[in-house]
Amino acid sequence: xxxxxxxxxxxxxxxxxxxxxxxxxxxxxxxxxxxxxxxxxxxxxxxxxxxxxxxxxxxxxxxxxxxxxxxxxxxxxxxxxxxxxxxxxxxxxxxxxxxxxxxxxxxxxxxxxxxxxxxxxxxxxxxxxxxxxxxxxxxxxxxxxxxxxxxxxxxxxxxxxxxxxxxxxxxxxxxxxxxxxxxxxxxxxxxxxxxxxxxxxxxxxxxxxxx
Amino acid sequence: xxxxxxxxxxxxxxxxxxxxxxxxxxxxxxxxxxxxxxxxxxxxxxxxxxxxxxxxxxxxxxxxxxxxxxxxxxxxxxxxxxxxxxxxxxxxxxxxxxxxxxxxxxxxxxxxxxxxxxxxxxxxxxxxxxxxxxxxxxxxxxxxxxxxxxxxxxxxxxxxxxxxxxxxxxxxxxxxxxxxxxxxxxxxxxxxxxxxxxxxxxxxxxxxxxxxxxxxxxxxxxxxxxxxxxxxxxxxxxxxxxxxxxxxxxxxxxxxxxxxxxxxxxxxxxxxxxxxxxxxxxxxxxxxxxxxxxxxxxxxxxxxxxxxxxxxxxxxxxxxxxxxxxxxxxxxxxxxxxxxxxxxxxxxxxxxxxxxxxxxxxxxxxxxxxxxxxxxx
Numbered sequence: 001x002x003x004x005x006x007x008x009x010x011x012x013x014x015x016x017x018x019x020x021x022x023x024x025x026x027x028x029x030x031x032x033x034x035x036x037x038x039x040x041x042x043x044x045x046x047x048x049x050x051x052x053x054x055x056x057x058x059x060x061x062x063x064x065x066x067x068x069x070x071x072x073x074x075x076x077x078x079x080x081x082x083x084x085x086x087x088x089x090x091x092x093x094x095x096x097x098x099x100x101x102x103x104x105x106x107x108x109x110x111x112x113x114x115x116x117x118x119x120x121x122x123x124x125x126x127x128x129x130x131x132x133x134x135x136x137x138x139x140x141x142x143x144x145x146x147x148x149x150x151x152x153x154x155x156x157x158x159x160x161x162x163x164x165x166x167x168x169x170x171x172x173x174x175x176x177x178x179x180x181x182x183x184x185x186x187x188x189x190x191x192x193x194x195x196x197x198x199x200x201x202x203x204x205x206x207x208x209x210x211x
Numbered sequence: 212x213x214x215x216x217x218x219x220x221x222x223x224x225x226x227x228x229x230x231x232x233x234x235x236x237x238x239x240x241x242x243x244x245x246x247x248x249x250x251x252x253x254x255x256x257x258x259x260x261x262x263x264x265x266x267x268x269x270x271x272x273x274x275x276x277x278x279x280x281x282x283x284x285x286x287x288x289x290x291x292x293x294x295x296x297x298x299x300x301x302x303x304x305x306x307x308x309x310x311x312x313x314x315x316x317x318x319x320x321x322x323x324x325x326x327x328x329x330x331x332x333x334x335x336x337x338x339x340x341x342x343x344x345x346x347x348x349x350x351x352x353x354x355x356x357x358x359x360x361x362x363x364x365x366x367x368x369x370x371x372x373x374x375x376x377x378x379x380x381x382x383x384x385x386x387x388x389x390x391x392x393x394x395x396x397x398x399x400x401x402x403x404x405x406x407x408x409x410x411x412x413x414x415x416x417x418x419x420x421x422x423x424x425x426x427x428x429x430x431x432x433x434x435x436x437x438x439x440x441x442x443x444x445x446x447x448x449x450x451x452x453x454x455x456x457x458x459x460x461x462x463x464x465x466x467x468x469x470x471x472x473x474x475x476x477x478x479x480x481x482x483x484x485x486x487x488x489x490x491x492x493x494x495x496x497x498x499x500x501x502x503x504x505x506x507x508x509x510x511x512x513x514x515x516x517x518x519x520x521x522x523x524x525x526x527x528x529x530x531x532x533x534x535x536x537x538x539x540x541x542x543x544x545x546x547x548x549x550x551x552x553x554x555x556x557x558x559x560x561x562x563x564x565x566x567x568x569x570x571x572x573x574x575x576x577x578x579x580x581x582x583x584x585x586x587x588x
Contacts, residue, residue: 002496065499083500085403188403191501194370194474194494197433 003042004192004199005049007058007067009076013184014052016092017071024206056080059187068192069200074182075161079121085193088186088204091211097124097179100168101150101157106176108156109135118142118149119159128159128179147171222324222332232545234335234532237364238317241337241526244359248352250315250339255296257319261286263295268514269484270295277321289321292483294523295511297340302515308343315339331529338505338525345509345520347456350489351463353522357493357503358469360526365540369495369502371472372432374479375457376486376506378441381449382424386417396425401480403429420446432476435461441477456489485511491524497537502530550586552578557588564588 008014018031028050030041041050053061058072059082070084073093077086099109099117108115118140119125129137140155147167149155161182162168162175186207188200219225226234261278264270270292277289290296293316305312317337324330339356341349354371361369379400383393392411399407408429412422424444431437431444438457445451457475464470481490486506493503505524512519535542549568553561565575 063499065497086407087403087405089406189499191494191496191499193403193432194372194476195368195496197474201433 001047002196003047003049004069004196004203005051005067007051007053007061007070007072009055009058009070009072009184010052013055013071013073013093017090017184020090020092020207020210023210024203026203026206059084062187062189065189065191068189068196069203070187071184072187074180074185075121075124077185077187078127078180079123081123083190085188085190086185087188088207090184090186090207093182093184095161095163095182096175097121097159097182098162098175099128099157099159099177099179100147100162100173100175102172103174105150105157109133109176112136114138115157116140116155117157117159118146118155120144120146121159124179125159132179147173222330224331229545230532233542234528236542236545237532237535238335238337238528240363241360241528242315242317244356244363245315245337245339247359248313248339248356250313253297253300253314253316254318255290255293255300255316258287258289259296259299261288263299264288264291268295268511271322271483275323277323290318291320291322293318293320293336293338293525294340294508295485297523298508298511298521299515301340301342301519302512302517305342306517311344311349312342313339314342334530335528336525337528338523340521340523342512342521343519344522345488345507347459347463349522350456350460350507351467353505353524354460354464354473354491355467355469357491357505357524357526358467358472361493361495361503361531364531365535365542366495366531366538367540368538369472369493370474371491371493371503372474372476372479373457373460373489373491374476374481374506375453375489376480377453377456377488378445378450378477379428379480381447381453382421382428384447384449386415386421388415397480400425400428400478403478405429424450429478431478432474434474435470437475437477441475453488460489481506489522493526495534495538498530498534500527500530502527502534546574548574548576550576550578551588552580552586553588554579561588 008017026046026048028041028043030036030038031050039051055072055076058070059077059080061067062070062084063082075097112135114136116138117125117129120142122139122141125139129135142149146158146160149158150173151171157176165175168174186204193200264276266273276291279287281287297314297316301312315338320334320336322332324332341353357371396411399411408425412425424446427444431441438454441454445454461470464473479490485508487509488507490506492501494501503524503526507522509520512521551561551565561577565577568575
């Protein structure tokens with residue numbers, strides 16, 4: 001039997017996915033060891049391989065078939081725009097993609113004004129402003145602490161993930177518009193879905209039954 | 212010396228020696244299969260007028276085409292796909308022909324897809340088109356030919372997944388939505404994104420039958436039993452005919468004895484809008500994308516002024532080669548090269564000998580410098 005390879009997003013998402021997989025009878029004890037330096041983990045009985053990758057890389061591995069299955073946040077799937085099957089909502093890691101800014105910026109979103117938008121997600125921001133709102137904007141890509149941008153005057157608003165909103169509040173910002181809800185999703189390579197349909201469908205159905 | 216002169220641009224590459232010989236050998240073998248079904252060769256130009264590949268024809272988005280201008284200012288395009296060129300040529304040269312036309316071709320195609328790093332921008336396509344027939348026999352012949360090609364290439368494990376564009380089109384026939392919404396819905400369905408479909412349907416005015424069918428569509432894939440499920444969902448003539456067509460094709464494929472390679476996928480919807488009926492892809496291990504793509508395009512020729520239903524497919528040679536390499540499928544050994552080294556004095560004898568061996572069908576390389584090894588004269 002061929003190995004099925006599963007790519008997980010490093011961090012909290014991986015832990016939650018593993019405990020969910022465990023409920024379906026798929027476990028990988030090697031992976032629980034916090035000191036391990038291994039990159040790839042194998043479950044010989046079920047012929048499964050696991051590896052951890054950075055979020056934005058998971059869709060890439062899956063698109064090219066280097067991994068058959070991946071677990072990754074909806075934000076990353078939308079941002080990367082890879083050719084994949086998005087087959088299951090795991091329900092955890094729930095948050096929202098939002099346009100945020102100081103309260104006075106609300107007015108700027110109403111009148112087709114050309115404003116600056118800082119974000120870690122240029123594709124999502126562009127898609128939302130250009131194709132949904134039909135507003136021309138200038139997008140500024142940042143790599144972290146996006147909230148800083150409107151405070152120091154780099155941009156009028158930001159597009160970012162909002163979980164509880166406490167960071168926003170502490171910095172005098174608020175959610176102005178919601179773009180879409182987010183959560184962890186299972187993605188599958190298109191070829192694997194055809195070639196290993198039976199095994200993959202079983203894993204997906206098992207996961208569905210424990211959600 | 213400019214170092215950058217040595218580089219090829221992103222998305223194109225050199226192929227040489229063994230790899231190149233393997234590629235040519237593979238092409239020869241596939242070519243043989245196509246000829247064995249009675250297909251004849253055609254070559255069309257590498258670039259054509261923009262209109263041949265425009266939005267109305269329904270190939271790829273215009274921004275992914277390589278475009279340039281001729282001296283008169285016409286927009287020219289490097290072909291992203293050979294089928295529209297064949298359609299144009301057939302409309303031009305066979306306009307009064309009522310008999311079935313069978314053509315096969317091989318050539319490079321060009322797609323400017325910069326956002327996907329690691330994808331080739333220049334690909335070799337080999338394919339066949341059958342023009343003038345709209346029946347399950349033609350569909351089945353095309354699929355049988357694809358399977359023969361993949362077997363001849365040396366693949367053992369592969370799947371041909373057959374979809375049916377008409378099924379989806381008939382479901383949404385009475386649903387009023389703009390082009391943008393439709394293409395978004397298509398994306399959700401072909402990405403098997405059930406929650407996306409659910410979300411969209413909640414905003415649409417749509418009959419219960421159509422709603423149920425659309426919600427089931429992302430999971431309508433697998434072995435032939437899928438057709439039974441699809442039949443239960445069919446609620447108008449269009450959907451029923453669409454499923455019946457697939458059943459007819461399947462029964463002919465049984466005569467060919469190749470049903471073990473067949474599965475069905477009604478959620479598969481092509482981004483090429485010219486497909487009208489059945490539509491299929493060939494998958495195998497070791498490559499993240501399909502190695503074969505094809506389908507029925509009954510309206511494409513009308514665009515060029517000839518009314519003829521057609522079906523065709525293309526083998527993406529580069530994808531197939533990388534699948535063969537990753538699956539460790541060996542091709543028959545290449546011809547070994549016999550080397551003869553000689554000095555000024557033995558030149559006459561060396562040339563005579565080499566020519567004789569070449570006539571006998573051997574490959575011979577002559578070298579003047581004696582330290583290179585091989586046979587010395």
